[in-house]
Amino acid sequence: MTDLPAYPSSSSDQPAERAGVLERPGTITGAFxxxxxxxxxxxxxxxxxxxxxxxLVDAARRANGQNAQQLTDAQIDQAATIAITMGVAIALVVALLHLLFAFKLRAGRNWARIVLTVLTALQVLSLLFGQGTVIGYASAVCGVVGVVLSFLPESSRYIAESKTVR
Incomplete structure (x- = not known):
């Protein structure tokens, strides 16, 4: 006579949907x-x-020669170091957030699918209006594939069903 609730055992004969666990479709796994x-x-x-x-230092030196106010080589070197450090730090934070959103998409969260779609759209727009690199295009292609897979009917059904299970 305990007051603890009875949880279904792991060896129950219930289907996965009734036990509160959804079968993740391959489209969501592929998008992830x-x-x-x-x-x-x-x-x-x-x-x-x-x-x-x-x-970066060479480009800054060339631009420095065209300015009225000249910077020293030490200042240019320091500015390049700060710029690269900040760029890498921001890229790593964005990467961690991107991974968080991918895991949330995998768990069936619609908001994560929307956030990843917006981030991918911004990435594609930046490539269209800026200077892109091969690495940038490769990343964008992977993101577009993920967006397409996450909006296929099986994925949408999984996300809708995961909302009802929660």
């Missing part, structure tokens, strides 16, 4: 891995940014 791949490619781009300091 596409977003993880997009994030991994973005992290690779951030790591490569660490090795581009010389190019």
């Amino acid at each position: 891995w596409a977003f993880v791949a997009a994030t991994a490619v973005g992290v690779v781009a951030a790591v490569l940014l660490l090795f581009s300091k010389d190019a």
Whole structure:
């Protein structure tokens, strides 16, 4: 005679939907891995940014020659170091958030699907209106694949059903 609620045992004969666990479709799994791949490619781009300091310093020196107020070489070097450090830090924070949203999508959260769609759209727009790199395009392609997979009918059904289970 305990006051503890009775939970279904793991060996119950109930279907997965009735036990509170949904069968995740392959489209959601594919979307999850596409977003993880997009994030991994973005992290690779951030790591490569660490090795581009010389190019950034050279560009800053060329631009410095055109300014009326001249900066010293030490100031240019320091500014490049700060810019690269901040760029890598921001890229890593964005990557961690991107992974969080991918895991939430995998768990059936519609808001995560919307956030990932907006982030991918912003990434594609930045490539269209800015200078893109091969790594940037690869990351965007992975993101677009993830968005498409996350809006297929099986994915939408999973997200709708996961809302009712919660």
